[in-house]
Amino acid sequence: LRWDGDRARFNHEPGPLVYTVHPVTGAALSLGFGRLARLRPEYGYPSLTDEHPDDPSPSNDGVWRVDRGGEHLIISIDQLDRITADGSERAGGELHQHVNHLMFNPSGTRFCFMHRFVRTDGILHSRLFTSDLEGKDIRLLFEGLVSHYDWRDDETILAWAGKRSLLGSANAEKTPAQHAMTIARRGLKPVYYAMGKPRFLMNKIMKDSYLLIRDVDVRSPNAPEPEPFAKDELTCDGHCTFNRGGDEPGRWVLTDGYPDMKSRQPLFLWDCHNNRGYEIGRYHTPRELDGDIRVDLHPRFNQDATLVCIDSAMDGKRGMYVVDVSPLTQGES
Template sequence: MHNLVQPITRTCPISRIGNGVGHHFFGYYDKTNWGAGDRLLLGHRVAARDFELVADSAAEVGYFDLAGDGAFHPCGRTTAWNWQMGSQLQWLDATRSERLIYNVRTDGGRGLYPGFGSVVFDLTTGASRELDTPIYVAAPNGRYALAVDYERLYITHRTIGYVGLAGPRADLPLCPADDGIHHLDLETGETRLLVSYADLKALDHRPSMDKAIHWVSHIEINPSSSRILFLHRWTERVEDETCFLHRLITMDPDGGNIRLLECSDHPLPQLQENFDPSAVGTFDYEKSEYQISHPLWRDDRHIIVWGPHAGSIHYHLYADADPVQVSVVGREVLTENGHMTYSPADQRWLLSDTYPDPVSNERILILYDALRGVRYDIGSYYTDPALTKENRCDLHPRWSHDGRRVCIDSMHEHERQMYAIDVSSIVGA
């Protein structure tokens, strides 16, 4: 890194989660796996630390009881998952921790995306209920979820997609009017299309969209469940992520009041016929000066994101309003892409990480004090450089509800495991 201001190194206590066999991980940074009272911790268990996923690759879903025996307690099994986001396992009511939801494969041709659905599991009764629609994210109020086509994602951004039983789809339309982001009623199972890819292409249309395939990712719902953010992406070369183009957009839960916050459309020399995609490094995409990535709500009105604005790329905080207001966060110390979340207990603290250093293969876990503008490096974790984009293990740090602990996924002990890190000595000081 080339920081203008040196971070403060502060080692925090770390402990491995669980006491049993197998490999464990949760997935993405955007939703907490900590349950009520920070006692139960959601996760996946798999047989090996990394392998190429196929349609019948299985993972168990369940939880660790941190106040009990510390063991992994399975709740179900799924073959609809990936290494980055798992099965989209999440609490439907984190304040009570009574229900969880995760994606599965289904039999037959029913549902919005035949072959994929989701399961709601009730920890109190042990009962499960299957829905015909896979979810991307569930609303904090537990009433609705948002859904996309994971087979489309497998083509456009394989690390976050699911392959179909018949293999990768070869017949995906580039920009359909009958697919996009769907609303799923978690009680009735009913779905409706909120915004289509054709709608997005027509919104402040750019010529670079005309020959491109379109998709959405990083769909997030604000704390009061009243506003949705997402990234609209498009490309003519899906095999090279540096050719992805990006827009940050928000909308209401009914698809109305769409607001374009940022667009990073730019010329792409990579589309020339003599360009060699194999020359692109594993993490070059994550370090692109044009990438908009990892947006997340700080609160109901503000979004933290890594991306370009006004000619330079930083951690930016957007106010979801007209006119759009943007400010830089940690200009001198937060100088590369990461997975960032504000503490649910105190928005003074921002948690993030880095991608592996190309020489040391170390990833840094970061706490940023937004009040004082101070960065703390609280851990460094090695990762195997042989891992690919599809089976890598990002730290994806996730806050506990009380803001005193952090959970990460890591392979620094040469297994894929989950770890808890006590940050109370910093945030409580």
Template sequence: MIGLIRVFVCVLILALGASAGAQESSDSGWKARAITRGPSHHFFGYYGVSPWNKSGRRMVCLEAESQDHLPEPDESALICLIDVWTGDQKYIAETFAWNLQQGAMLHWDPKNPETHILFNDREGDAVVGVSLDVNTGERETFSRAISAVSSDGNHALSLTYGRLQRMRKVVGYKGIADPNPDSNAPDNDGIFLLDLVAGESKLVISIADIYERMLKRNPELEGADVWFNHTVFNKDGSRFFFLARAKSKDKRIGRKNAMFSANTDGSEIWEVVPFGKKVSHFDWRNDSEIIVTALAKPGDDSLTHLLFKDRSTDPPRALAPDFLIGNGHCTFGPDANWLVTDPFVRDDNSRDLLLYNVETDQRVNIGTFQLGEYAHGDLRCDLHPRWRSTGDAICFDAITPDGTRQLHVAERVR
């Protein structure tokens, strides 16, 4: 009965939100509004992955009953399907592997971009990847969790969420154990390549390998715990990048980040951004250029949006440092020229959603959106922008006036 009530509430609230969501607008040529509403919370999670299917007719999001704590192992989130054309919404699945920052790593499956989604769930004490036909409910389970999906849908990158839970709980799943809790740099863990056709997986880059590379330049990291996070394929699926993170148990070394790229099989590893640059967020512009937020030079006290060339020693290009101020969840649109990002949090706990054209220097402020008490900390609600494939709409999460976390869409109106 409880499950049926949750389904009914999901449908009712989403339907109301589609027509009566709180609206924010500006004179930017874009108009933004909430497309869901409380009292439950509706959000997608991470940035750079589109919640729209290929045609743009459907969207997916999560529904959660609370946002005031990190999810417990027995707390589920509903996966809701929104028909953008008709306003119809329905519950299609439930997941027990989710968090407020990254959701359930939802993706539309590139092999079936109209009808199938991929996401993470739990089976016993394990995190698994799931493929779901949103029309029939047919479900296929993979042996490992999904962290990123290639553009052809043949492969996924997989991380060990138990280690993430121990080292960086905001992107982990509570109750999942690290298989190597006593090893600072295990050789049997790291980035796995999951074959979504055959269902097989293999370790392609070990934590131990990257740790040894790091020590050559950063001997102070000796003994530090190392883990990986934030994997993203390039546009043709030939390479991917990832964050390597390290911190010492005695807190002698706070969290340090570096960014590496590699071929899909784990070969030709390249250090794109070394330790000490505070690299934070990033996206591929194309198959060879990468946007990151990091320190531009020693002595900087604020992160800058920098455009790097993969496998190149050329210095990066700083993008509009007087406009794209501070750290932001930067992601390129389908034309590879327009960048959307959400830089620093303002003193009133609001955040701007900004567009920048890297070729013309054109600048647009879509609007300013309130995050309230969820602007900072483990429970924060980052905007985490994501493009529609047509380039004329952007989805993001924000806090509405009633204090709930809701899915928003900004659409170009002229």
């Protein structure tokens, strides 16, 4: 996907790579795909190389604004590294860092993204940021574990997240209990994988959960605490997304889950109006597709929230499937 004239399209001509485009304003953002390929291979492009492989937090890579004039760096990784909530000089320091998961808010006035690095204890540390389109008003919203997310509205993000205090912070000295938990985590990881990676355990043990996070910097004296969402109901990490169209935009949330012990991926629908959840189905996925190469459902709504499109390998190859949810989204009041 490249920027071509006044729109993004697929072509083979040289030009800036585009990560995301706002559907109404046409604003486009990008990031260092070569660095992403080195640090998170499942997300980057293997044909690209990191231009700064020896720099843990480069000042000339990060988030880019893309327009007809080309690419313009608006936020550097070095900037993000210097933003801390605990008074530390740097968040990652000598640890190699990257950005990922850029996403515009509904109106296109701001976007969110993650600043990430692997800690010395092997834990992936995620920091959820937002910014205006000029990279001037940068806000740190949350850090610890942040996985998948979506904007509910222009001021609120729904995210699977957790502070993971049991494992300690990125910079502070661990307590004996935190050291013990970190060691236990390493030892139990093979068992966790053998069980089919039951993500509800992360909810029960690490207290990860879906949270509604306001677009307010945690360094602000009036920063609100995240609000639990679908507590004790949606208890596993998934690719959450709100409906943007239909009679009631923002009423419905789609999310999925990772394969269970029978290699089935679940699809869930949550009604924010009635605080009620539905399991739409479970879809087989080949066991060998459980690494960097995998097929997550990635559910998304059509314009009126009557149909859901999912990715799946249920028939032995990657495909796109449509699921009718209109009896629920059109029948509930």
